Amino acid sequence: MPAITLQSNSVVKIDPRTKLVLFLLINIMMMGNKPVIVEVLLAGISCLLLLNGRLIKETLLYGGLFFLLLAIDSGYGLQVSTPIGQGLIIASRMIRLFLPMVMCFTVLMKNTTVSEFIAAFQKAHLPMGFIIPFAVMVRFVPTVKEEYQAIVQAMSYRGIPMGVKAVLFKPFMTLEYVMVPLLISSAGVMDELAAAAMTRGLDRDSIRSNLVDVKLRLPDYTLMAGVIIIFILMKKGWLG
Amino acid sequence: MKKKLSTKELILAGAFAAIFVVGLIAMAVITGFTPVTFLMVAFLTGIVLGPIYMLYINKVPKRGTILILAALCGLVMSSTSFYPLLFSLLCGLAAEVTSGLGNFESPKHNVLGYGFFSSMFVGPFLSILFAKEAFFKSMTQYYGEAYVANFASLAPEGIILGLIISGFIGGIIGGVLGNKALKHHFKRAGIV
Numbered sequence: 001m002p003a004i005t006l007q008s009n010s011v012v013k014i015d016p017r018t019k020l021v022l023f024l025l026i027n028i029m030m031m032g033n034k035p036v037i038v039e040v041l042l043a044g045i046s047c048l049l050l051l052n053g054r055l056i057k058e059t060l061l062y063g064g065l066f067f068l069l070l071a072i073d074s075g076y077g078l079q080v081s082t083p084i085g086q087g088l089i090i091a092s093r094m095i096r097l098f099l100p101m102v103m104c105f106t107v108l109m110k111n112t113t114v115s116e117f118i119a120a121f122q123k124a125h126l127p128m129g130f131i132i133p134f135a136v137m138v139r140f141v142p143t144v145k146e147e148y149q150a151i152v153q154a155m156s157y158r159g160i161p162m163g164v165k166a167v168l169f170k171p172f173m174t175l176e177y178v179m180v181p182l183l184i185s186s187a188g189v190m191d192e193l194a195a196a197a198m199t200r201g202l203d204r205d206s207i208r209s210n211l212v213d214v215k216l217r218l219p220d221y222t223l224m225a226g227v228i229i230i231f232i233l234m235k236k237g238w239l240g
Numbered sequence: 241m242k243k244k245l246s247t248k249e250l251i252l253a254g255a256f257a258a259i260f261v262v263g264l265i266a267m268a269v270i271t272g273f274t275p276v277t278f279l280m281v282a283f284l285t286g287i288v289l290g291p292i293y294m295l296y297i298n299k300v301p302k303r304g305t306i307l308i309l310a311a312l313c314g315l316v317m318s319s320t321s322f323y324p325l326l327f328s329l330l331c332g333l334a335a336e337v338t339s340g341l342g343n344f345e346s347p348k349h350n351v352l353g354y355g356f357f358s359s360m361f362v363g364p365f366l367s368i369l370f371a372k373e374a375f376f377k378s379m380t381q382y383y384g385e386a387y388v389a390n391f392a393s394l395a396p397e398g399i400i401l402g403l404i405i406s407g408f409i410g411g412i413i414g415g416v417l418g419n420k421a422l423k424h425h426f427k428r429a430g431i432v
Contacts, residue, residue: 129250140255143258
């Protein structure tokens with residue numbers, strides 16, 4: 001991998017704005033009341049997006065899990081009557097509900113650089129007061145995850161358990177042990193991030209030029225139109 | 241008042257929003273397992289996220305910061321409708337005004353402000369008020385009949401007020417804990 005990546009490594013270039021619109025629409029549709037066919041279509045589109053970003057491992061993992069859960073649900077969903085079985089079905093449906101969103105979110109995070117985000121939003125004439133926090137938020141979520149994993153690891157080295165039992169019986173202690181190092185180490189990362197942004201001239205008032213070229217092209221329009229059509233058809237109830 | 245936010249502070253706002261959002265989603269997933277804990281989500285989230293909020297407000301004590309955080313959290317919560325976003329902005333504004341009265345530096349004002357802020361974690365439940373049918377319908381799809389019947393008997397429409405108050409109380413507790421953590425850990429580590 002090169003040291004600095006300005007443009008994400010995709011098969012077809014997709015504008016960050018398209019990814020965002022797709023993410024929001026898929027969110028709305030998945031959270032609402034919808035037929036199974038819509039779910040399958042949305043999961044399919046999300047898989048395509050992942051593949052387009054050359055995220056093969058994620059495609060196989062999330063896509064495979066989705067269709068596996070779907071198969072289990074449609075095969076056994078109605079016959080299970082024991083409480084445990086029903087609990088498992090509910091859990092599998094919950095996971096399935098979130099999978100397309102997770103996929104789109106992965107595309108947003110792993111397949112979009114911060115430069116691309118900022119360039120796209122600047123083209124959409126959004127104020128800097130919104131662009132910067134939003135771009136940083138998307139960039140920072142994986143960092144939080146990494147820091148959290150490191151903390152849990154460090155805790156286990158010292159023999160402090162971190163699990164269901166610890167959360168249930170010593171909630172405040174566990175909270176303190178996780179939260180304090182997380183915030184302290186994140187604060188360090190934030191300062192570095194801010195310094196990096198200064199060197200890139202993010203705090204200038206003048207209009208920034210950008211090496212990344214973002215433009216809405218044919219694939220963008222096709223994708224957006226496709227999802228919007230699914231949305232309208234679903235609202236009209238023509239998809240069963 | 242001080243001048244408008246610098247780029248560095250905007251970056252901090254985004255980063256704290258990321259931590260906030262991760263916490264929010266984690267809490268929603270953990271509490272979603274049973275109807276009773278799901279109803280307490282605002283209360284519990286308020287407590288857990290208190291230290292983060294307090295660190296944030298002490299690191300960037302300026303006008304506008306709370307509103308940015310509220311807007312970003314609202315965006316994440318408003319997956320089904322726009323009510324949560326509006327409600328979050330409202331709560332953020334209330335928190336902004338309350339903290340502003342103490343110049344963003346008085347711990348008491350900040351705790352009270354976080355109380356208002358934390359009320360917004362009720363957001364996802366707002367659709368009970370505005371679109372009850374659709375809300376329960378989409379829940380049935382995922383949780384099954386029994387869970388929803390249980391949930392519906394626990395949650396008549398008037399419960400929203402109770403939930404908002406529970407969020408407020410959770411916020412106050414979280415805020416007090418946050419101030420304690422601030423004094424005990426963060427000021428000593430020199431990151432505020």
